Amino acid sequence: MTAEPGEVLANQIGANLPFLRRYARALTGSQTSGDTYALATLEAILSEPDRFDTALKAKVALFRAFHAIWTTSGAPLEVEAPASGLESKAQKHLSALTPNTREALLLHTIEEFSTEEVGQVMGVGAAEAQELINIAYQEMSKSTSGKVMIIEDEAIISMDLESIVAEMGHRVTGIARTETAAVKLAQEERPDLILSDIQLADNSSGIDAVNKILQGQEDCPVIFITAFPERLLTGEGPEPAFLISKPYTEEQVRSAVSQAMFFSSTETLKV
Template sequence: MNAVTQGELLRTLPFARRYARALTGGQARGDALVAQALRAGLPSDVPVELALFAGVSRLVPDSSGEHISAKQRQLLLLTALEDLSLTDAARAIGTPLPQARQMLEAARDALRAVAATDIMVIEDEPIIAMDLRQLVEACGHNVVGIATGEAEAVAMARALKPGLILADVNLGPGGDGISAVQRILQEQDTPVIFVTAYPERLLTADRLEPAFIISKPFEPMALAIATYQAVSGGIPLD
């Protein structure tokens, strides 16, 4: 491992875990990728705040993919989900900046051409729910229902069988978003994206953790790439 201190590593670890899970499409595969990066030793050719992102990124084999290559997905996730500059994202994946810029522009264009899916939203705040609907529809998807509480969410998912669920964590008096999703997943295998202002609270290893997490507030591109990753199943590692 390079000169990354334990404190620096602990600060970036939750976000590197979120990135790895979104990249691979699942909790177990993402966490295994982070562990592999730590065992292999982190790159020394990037700043310490990028070392864990770089270690994870460089273990993923590049592939063309059906719509977007592995490196393009990495750039999308690092810039849109983790809010890195394109310069830092390019350094993390080990790609020259001009090439990374071209790859990112092509990836954004490809996202707009991806087939739409039916999305169910779990959100108790009406204004936020309306904003989410507008963002989802702007990405080309269709909102088939909005649930405001845990019981309603379970019943709605059972009836609608959505292609993707976009869920808030805290539903106020209506219950808990993670609990609602756990109940839904007992009946159907549906990709889920959680939306929260405190993503690090969902990455503590204290309870069952989601594979896809978006920080509030977020840009439409973050939702677009998270949706694509969730529906497509992430990057195969072998």
């Protein structure tokens, strides 16, 4: 039995919606703001189905529809009033960045679009998309260095993350393999950023560890790493603003760390 066009469209959007949420949250630094843009995209497509270009890949078409809204709204960064401290500093950094560079970098690294697809999403040529990505790397590499705490039970992965973070100019305060060790490590030295796995060595939870740590330092941004990102991006309840998938690439980690350092997102997953 052949599916109706509307059903096909709904299925295509539904399959890619978790990743649009992830992108929108990383772009705004907030679950609330990101989801607001994602919802506006869905409403726009429902009212004007032609916004979803069926000649493109489904994910590209959905992100392109999002960008039409994002750019026409002025791509505001002050959706939520910035607080003092790290978030205020982030807004100052962001105001100095070349327009469209963060978008291009996130699309290419976190969402794994090719440069040609980045161009399709943003409405520019592949060469211009590549140039925006290059500029983003150059500008974001100048961001202030900080202290990064890693919560990861697999030795090879933790060593790899430590190497990537150190090469970016940040200092790793330590590596924790369990929830208890993570809380203790955070008490010994307050990190500026937490990079955390979900499932830890003794079957404890990286999510629980982060929630306990954030009770004492709510302005610390967090990046979660998981093999199943779609399970954490359902739109039901508080969810992480920064999320990368396993297996990850070095580019993805670098991009996520740079983005998270710009924003003081205290929103995290609570279960």
